Amino acid sequence: MSTVTETLAPAPADAPRRRRLLTPGAVVATLLLVGIVGAVALAPVLAPGGYDAQDVASRYTAPTWFGAHPLGTDELGRDILVRVLYGGRPALGISVVAALLSTALGLTLALLAALGGGLWDGLLGRVADIQLAIPSILLALVVLAFAGTGFVPLVTVLSIGAWVLTFRILRVHAGTVAALPYIEAARLGGARTWSVLWRHVLPASAPLLIVALTLNFSSVLILESSLGYLGLGVQPPRPDWGQLVASGQAQLAGAWWISLIPGALIVLTVVSLQVIGDRLADHFSLATRKEH
Structure with missing residues (x-):
């Protein structure tokens, strides 16, 4: 978190020019993310x-690219490829909702702290x-x-854990x-706090919302998967990435693919x-420095 904050902090005017937005790493990360989410x-x-x-007759089938089960099967003969695709739906869906809510909450409190100053800034800083x-x-x-472990409790705890x-x-x-100066002029001219936030501070902060949302999404997905692994996330029979990792833990020696494949998808996502969040942070920090 400190690294991201330092990246977005103001820098001297003679700071070296940063790389362009579309670097090879960012392109690969974007294509990979789009592929996973699309699938x-x-x-x-x-x-x-x-x-x-x-398919009990196909229990513990090892992964084979040219077989009926490219990523293998589990102890009940269920196709791992199918289960990780369906398991990603609650994992990504819950994470997106929680990331949006936590980003909105963090944004609201940050704007209040920045414009309110004094007591508000100190109070919200201590809460954080x-x-x-x-x-x-x-x-x-x-x-x-x-x-x-319903949808609402999961989204609530994930949002609370990520707003900071x-x-x-x-x-x-x-x-x-x-x-x-123009913000101070607006306030001295009688503009209300919410008007200043909506018309001036929020538009200037909008690019960083994308960065915050991207980073929130990754942290929320890790927490959601951890809860699924502990049995507090999405409940069987509906699959979830964290739950799938836990279900194959006892068979790691002989059927490693049951846990490794959903675990690899979590890591890749x-x-x-x-990578995308860091690249956006780097890009928008430069744009902000040019504007101000």
Whole structure:
């Protein structure tokens, strides 16, 4: 988090020019992410038979590119390719909703802290520090133990665990924008706080929202998968990436593909999001420096 905040912080005017937005790494990460999300979204089309179809005669079939089961089967003969495609739907769907909500919450609090200053800034900063001191997984375990594992409790705990990242990123930038002369002139001219936020500070902070949303998505996906692994995420028989990793843990020695393949998809998705987020942060920080 500190690395991202430092990347987005103002820099001297003579700072060296950064690379262009479309680097080879960013292109590969984008294509990989689009491919994974597209395949998951089209799961009912690519695998119309459903995720729970069993073929006991094909139990523990190893992956083979030219066979009926390219990524192998599990202990019940269920196709791993089909299950990871369907398992990505709740994992990515819940993560997207939680990332949007956490980004919106972090943005709102960051703008209030930047423009309110004084008591508001100090209070929200301390709340963010307290939130950082509590491990997100611990908070999620406590909440889900009482609230259950439905869609709303999952989205709630994931959103609460991720808003601080957006707050930290946008608080630095929004504070810089709020101190600019034209913002001070608008406030002295009688403009209301919400008007200043909506018309001036928010548009100037909009590019960083994309960065915050990308980074939030990756952190939320990790937490969602961790909860699924612990049995507190999406419940069987519906598959989920974290749940699939846990289901094959006992067979790692003889049937490694049951856990390794969904685990690899989680890693690839998160790494792709991080690469894209870092590249966007690098690009937009340069654009902001040029404007101001």
